[in-house]
Amino acid sequence: xxxxxxxxxxxxxxxxxxxxxxxxxxxxxxxxxxxxxxxxxxxxxxxxxxxxxxxxxxxxxxxxxxxxxxxxxxxxxxxxxxxxxxxxxxxxxxxxxxxxxxxxxxxxxxxxxxxxxxxxxxxxxxxxxxxxxxxxxxxxxxxxxxxxxxxxxxxxxxxxx
Amino acid sequence: xxxxxxxxxxxxxxxxxxxxxxxxxxxxxxxxxxxxxxxxxxxxxxxxxxxxxxxxxxxxxxxxxxxxxxxxxxxxxxxxxxxxxxxxxxxxxxxxxxxxxxxxxxxxxxxxxxxxxxxxxxxxxxxxxxxxxxxxxxxxxxxxxxxxxxxxxxxxxxxxxxxxxxxxxxxxxxxxxxxxxxxxxxxxxxxxxxxxxxxxxxxxxxxxxxxxxxxxxxxxxxxxxxxxxxxxxxxxxxxxxxxxxxxxxxxxxxxxxxxxxxxxxxxxxxxxxxxxxxxxxxxxxxxxxxxxxxxxxxxxxxxxxxxxxxxxxxxxxxxxxxxxxxxxxxxxxxxxxxxxxxxxxxxxxxxxxxxxxxxxxxxxxxxxxxxxxxxxxxxxxxxxxxxxxxxxxxxxxxxxxxxxxxxxxxxxxxxxxxxxxxxxxxxxxxxxxxxxxxxxxxxxxxxxxxxxxxxxxxxxxxxxxxxxxxxxxxxxxxxxxxxxxxxxxxxxxxxxxxxxxx
Numbered sequence: 001x002x003x004x005x006x007x008x009x010x011x012x013x014x015x016x017x018x019x020x021x022x023x024x025x026x027x028x029x030x031x032x033x034x035x036x037x038x039x040x041x042x043x044x045x046x047x048x049x050x051x052x053x054x055x056x057x058x059x060x061x062x063x064x065x066x067x068x069x070x071x072x073x074x075x076x077x078x079x080x081x082x083x084x085x086x087x088x089x090x091x092x093x094x095x096x097x098x099x100x101x102x103x104x105x106x107x108x109x110x111x112x113x114x115x116x117x118x119x120x121x122x123x124x125x126x127x128x129x130x131x132x133x134x135x136x137x138x139x140x141x142x143x144x145x146x147x148x149x150x151x152x153x154x155x156x157x158x159x160x161x
Numbered sequence: 162x163x164x165x166x167x168x169x170x171x172x173x174x175x176x177x178x179x180x181x182x183x184x185x186x187x188x189x190x191x192x193x194x195x196x197x198x199x200x201x202x203x204x205x206x207x208x209x210x211x212x213x214x215x216x217x218x219x220x221x222x223x224x225x226x227x228x229x230x231x232x233x234x235x236x237x238x239x240x241x242x243x244x245x246x247x248x249x250x251x252x253x254x255x256x257x258x259x260x261x262x263x264x265x266x267x268x269x270x271x272x273x274x275x276x277x278x279x280x281x282x283x284x285x286x287x288x289x290x291x292x293x294x295x296x297x298x299x300x301x302x303x304x305x306x307x308x309x310x311x312x313x314x315x316x317x318x319x320x321x322x323x324x325x326x327x328x329x330x331x332x333x334x335x336x337x338x339x340x341x342x343x344x345x346x347x348x349x350x351x352x353x354x355x356x357x358x359x360x361x362x363x364x365x366x367x368x369x370x371x372x373x374x375x376x377x378x379x380x381x382x383x384x385x386x387x388x389x390x391x392x393x394x395x396x397x398x399x400x401x402x403x404x405x406x407x408x409x410x411x412x413x414x415x416x417x418x419x420x421x422x423x424x425x426x427x428x429x430x431x432x433x434x435x436x437x438x439x440x441x442x443x444x445x446x447x448x449x450x451x452x453x454x455x456x457x458x459x460x461x462x463x464x465x466x467x468x469x470x471x472x473x474x475x476x477x478x479x480x481x482x483x484x485x486x487x488x489x490x491x492x493x494x495x496x497x498x499x500x501x502x503x504x505x506x507x508x509x510x511x512x513x514x515x516x517x518x519x520x521x522x523x524x525x526x527x528x529x530x531x532x533x534x535x536x537x538x539x540x541x542x543x544x545x546x547x548x549x550x551x552x553x554x555x556x557x558x559x560x561x562x563x564x565x566x567x568x569x570x571x572x573x574x575x576x577x578x579x580x581x582x583x584x585x586x587x588x589x590x591x592x593x594x595x596x597x598x599x600x601x602x603x604x605x606x607x608x609x610x611x612x613x614x615x616x617x618x619x620x621x622x623x624x625x626x627x628x629x630x631x632x633x634x635x636x637x638x639x640x641x642x643x644x645x646x647x648x649x650x651x652x653x654x655x656x657x658x659x660x661x662x663x
Contacts, residue, residue, distance in 0.1 A: 018590045022332050029339050032354055036346075041620035046346035046353055049608040053335050053342075060332040067328070079589050087384040088585060095377070095557070095578045103571050111558060118554035122384050125550050137555060141562055151566050 015064060015073030022061030029054030090121050106156025111138040164290060171517025175525055180223055180518065183216065187224035188526045191231020192533050195251070196239050196541045197552065202232035204376040204556075206492045207368045208563035210499065218500035219515055223522040225496045229489050230282060230472045230523065233432060234530045237274040237465055238541050241267060250432035250468040253440045257453060257460030264456050272400040273410050273458055274465040275534045281418040281466035282527040285473025288422055289480075290520055293509065297481040300506035305613035306624050310634035312484055312603045312610070316596065317638040318427060319487070322434055323593045327645045330596045333587075337597035340365060341604025348612065360572040367495045368567040369577035370601060371488070374594040376560040377581025380553050382588055400535050406458050413443045413463030421467030425474025431487040432468035432475070439467035473523065480504055480516060484603070488595050491602035 032047070033054055039045025067073070094117050101110040116134035119125040125133075145151040174180060194205040205228050213221025236251030241258035254274065261270040303311075320330035343354045344364030355361040402410065420442065421435035443463040444453045453460050478486045483505035485491040497504050502512065509516045534541075564577045584594055600607075618624035626632045 014590055018329075018592070025336065036351060036353055041615060041622070043620075044612045044615055046349050046351045049611065050339065050342060050353065053338050057332060057335045057339070060328045060335065063328040064326065064332065067326070083385040084387070085385065088381040091381055091384055091557075092582055092585075095581065098561075099575050099578050102574060107565075111561070115554045115558055118557060119550065122553070123387070123548075123550035125548075129551070133551065134554075137558060141558065145562065145566065151569070153562070153565060154571055 010075070012075040012077065013068050013073045014076045014079055015068035017076075019061045019063075019065035019068055022064060023058055026054050026057030026059075026061055029057055087122050091118065094118055094121070102154060102156075104157055106158065106160050107153035108138055108142055108160050109156060109158065164294070167294075167513060167517045168290060168521065170513060171519075171521035174219055174514050174518030175223070175522035179216070180220055180522060181525070183220040183224040184227050184522045184526050185529055187227020188231035188234075188529050188533065190224075191228040191233075192235035192238075192530065192541070193544070194228065195232035195235020195237075196544055197547075201375065201379075202229050203371055203488055203492065204379070204560065205232070206489065206496075207371045207376070207567075208559055210368055210492065210496055211563065211566040213496055214499060218497070218502055219518045221500060222493065222496050222515070222519055223526075225493055226476070226519060226523060227526045229493070230469065230526060231530060231533075233469050233472050234275065234278050234534050235541070236468075237278070237461075238271065238534065238538070239545060241270045241274065241461070242542060243545055250436050250471075251465075252433070253436045253464045254461055256440070257455070257457045260454070260456035261458065261461065266456065268399045269402045269406050269458065270461050271538060272535065273402045273406060273462045275400075275531055276402070277410065277414045277417070277462045277466040278469040279527055279531050280414055281421060281470040282473060282530075283524065284418045285422045285425070285470040286520060286524050286527070289473055289476055292426075293477055293481050293516075293520075296477060297506040297509045300482050303482070303506070303630070304628070305610040305617065306628050306631045307634070308482075308484070309607060309610040309614055310625060310631035310638075311482065312607045314634040314638045315478075315484060315486060316600055316603060316607075317641050319599055320596050321641045321644070323596055325591045325593065329592050333592055333594070334596040334600040337600025338604035338607065340370070340597070341601040342608060347605065347609055360570065364605075365576055365601075366564075366568055366573055367492065367602065369564045369573040370580050371492065371598055372560045372564050373577040373580025373582075374584035374587075374598060376556065377577060378584030378588055378594070380556055381581065381585040383549065383553065400538065402458070409458050410462035412446075413439070413459040414466040416442060416446075417463035417466035418470045421470030422474040424467070425471030425486075426477045427486065431489070432471040435467040435471035436464035439463040476519075480508065480519075481506060483508075484606075485599070488598045491599055494602065 029050055031054075033049075033051030034047060036047030036050065037045040038048050038051055094114055098110050098114045112134055115138060116130055119130040119134060120127075124130075142153055145153060175184065190205055190209065191202065194202055206225055209224065209228065213224060233250055237254045237258065240251040240254035241262050244255050244259040258270045258274065261267065316334050320327060320334050323330040323333075339354070341364070343361055345351065345362055346353055352362060417435075417439040420439055421432070424435040424438060425431060440453075440460060440463060443459045444450045447453065447457070447459060449457075475486050475490050478484050479490045479494060483494070483503060485494045494504065502508070502515070560577065561574055564573050565571070567573060587594060614624055615622075624631075625635060
C-alpha cells in the first residue's frame with residue numbers, strides 16, 4: 001500500500017477508526033463487567049470474565065490504533081476502490097426493509113418483493129424469469145415448511161401464509 | 162477385537178435405511194455447496210441444523226457430517242473447472258487444477274482429486290477409530306484447568322493462523338467470548354448484556370450469528386464485484402488418471418493424508434491449513450518445483466488428500482474432548498447440543514451406537530461421494546452455469562428461512578441481518594469472522610471452566626501451571642502469542658495464514 005491509500009494520522013485512516021470502535025466496545029464491556037460484580041479470585045462473580053475480556057479488547061484495540069498511527073493504514077476510500085459499492089448498500093437496504101416488514105406483513109408478503117428486488121436491482125435478471133422465480137420460490141418454501149415439516153412462518157396482520 | 166465389534170455395531174447403525182438416506186442427503190448437499198461458489202459448508206450446516214431436529218440424533222449428525230466432508234470433495238470441482246474455489250479448503254487446488262483443465266486434462270485432475278480424497282478420507286476414518294477411544298480414556302482425567310487451557314490454546318492457534326493482523330484476530334476472539342456470554346449467567350442466573358430484552362435471556366443463537374457473518378456477509382461481498390467465470394466448456398473425458406499420474410500422485414496423496422490428519426486434530430487447525438501445508442510440502446520436495454502453478458498433478462493430489470484427511474481428524478477433539486477445533490465442528494457441537502447430547506470422553510462408552518454409527522456412516526459417505534463426484538460430474542458442471550444474479554437472492558431467502566426455523570423467532574432474523582452487515586464491514590476492514598465464531602461457542606465453556614478451576618483451587622492461579630497438560634497448552638499458546646513479534650516467526654505465520662471464512 002502506498003501513496004494516498006496508505007495514510008498515517010489522517011481522519012480517513014480506516015485502521016484508526018476500527019481500533020477506536022474496538023476501544024469503545026472494550027470500555028463498554030469493562031463497565032458492564034463492573035456493574036455485574038467481579039466477585040473475588042476465590043469465587044469469581046458474573047462480571048469477572050467480562051471485565052478481564054474488556055481489558056483485553058481495549059489492549060488489542062489500542063495496539064491496532066498505535067499501528068495505524070505509526071505505520072499508517074488504508075483509507076476508507078481505498079477499501080472500496082474499484083468495487084461496485086452501491087450494490088451491497090442496495091442489498092442491505094432491501095434486507096432492512098424486509099426485517100421491518102416481516103412481522104407486520106408476514107413471510108410471503110415480505111419475501112416475494114425482497115426476492116424480486118434483489119433479482120432486478122443488482123445484476124438485473126429479465127422480468128420474465130425474475131417474476132416467476134420471486135413468486136414460486138417463496139411460495140414453494142412456505143408450502144414445504146408448512147405442509148411437510150409443520151413449521152409456521154410469520155403470517156402477519158393479513159394472516160397470509 | 163473390541164474395535165472390530167464396535168465397528169460392526171457402527172455399520173449396523175449406519176446401514177439403517179433412514180441413516181443411509183440422511184447420509185446421502187448430507188453428502189449430496191455437501192457436494193452441492195462445495196460446487197457452488199458463495200455458499201460454503203458453514204452456511205449449509207447452519208441452514209440445515211433445524212432440520213436435524215426432526216430425526217434421531219444419529220441421523221441428524223450423520224447428515225451434518227456428510228455436508229462437511231462432502232463439501233471438501235465438491236470444492237475441488239469448482240476449483241479445477243472454474244478457477245473459483247467452492248470453499249476455502251479448495252483455494253490451493255485452483256493453482257494447478259485449473260491449469261491442468263486448461264491443458265485439456267480436467268478429467269485426470271478431477272479423478273485424482275476424487276481418488277486422493279477417498280484414500281485420505283478412508284485413512285482418517287481408520288485412524289479416528291483407533292485414536293479416538295484411546296484419547297477419550299485419557300481425557301476422563303481432564304479437570305476444568307486442562308479444559309480451560311486447551312480451549313485457550315485452540316483460540317490462540319486459530320488467531321495465529323488467521324489472515325492479517327494478529328491483534329485484529331485476537332480482538333475478534335475476545336468479542337466472540339463477550340457475545341457468547343450474553344444471557345443468564347450459568348452459576349448465578351443473573352442476566353448479562355441482555356438490555357432488558359427477553360429474547361436475549363437465552364443468549365444469541367449460533368445459527369443467526371454464523372449465517373449472518375458467513376452467509377449474508379459473503380453475499381454482500383460477492384455483489385460488490387461482477388463474478389467472472391472461466392468455465393472449461395470442453396467435454397470432460399477419461400476421468401481415470403493414467404499410470405504416470407498415479408506414480409506422480411502416490412507420494413503426495415500419502416504425505417497429504419498423514420499431514421492433513423494431524424493438522425486436523427490440532428485445535429484451531431483444519432482442512433484449510435492442511436491443504437496449504439501439503440502444497441508447500443510437495444513443492445519443496447519436488448525435483449521440478451517450477452512445474453507447480455503450471456498444471457502439476459502433485460499440486461492437486463496432495464492438497465485434496467490433506468483437506469479430506471483433516472476433515473476426518475477434526476472429529477477427534479470434538480468427539481473425545483467435547484472441544485470443537487474449528488467453526489465447522491462448533492456447528493456440529495451445536496447439533497449434538499440441540500439433541501441433548503454432550504460430546505466428550507464419556508460419549509464413546511455411554512453412547513457407542515452414536516459414535517461408531519457416525520464413524521461408519523462417514524466411510525459409507527466417502528463411497529457415495531466417489532460415485533457422486535466421478536460419474537455424475539456432468540451434472541455438477543451444468544450447475545456451475547447457474548448465474549450468480551439468480552443464485553444469490555435464493556441464498557438470502559434460504560438463510561432467512563433457515564434462521565427463522567432454528568428458533569421459530571423473528572428476532573433471530575433481525576440478529577442474522579445485523580451480523581450480516583457487521584460481517585461485511587468486518588471483512589472489508591480486514592477482520593476475519595472465524596476467531597469470533599469459535600470464541601462465541603467456546604466462550605461460555607471457557608468461562609465456566611475458568612471459574613470452576615478458581616473455585617476448586619481456592620483462587621490459586623498456579624493450578625493452571627502446576628498441572629502438566631494445562632501447563633503445556635498454556636506454554637504453547639504463549640509461544641504463538643509472542644511468536645509474531647519475532648521476524649522469522651512472523652514471516653512463517655504470513656506464509657501459512659489464511660482465510661478460514663469462505
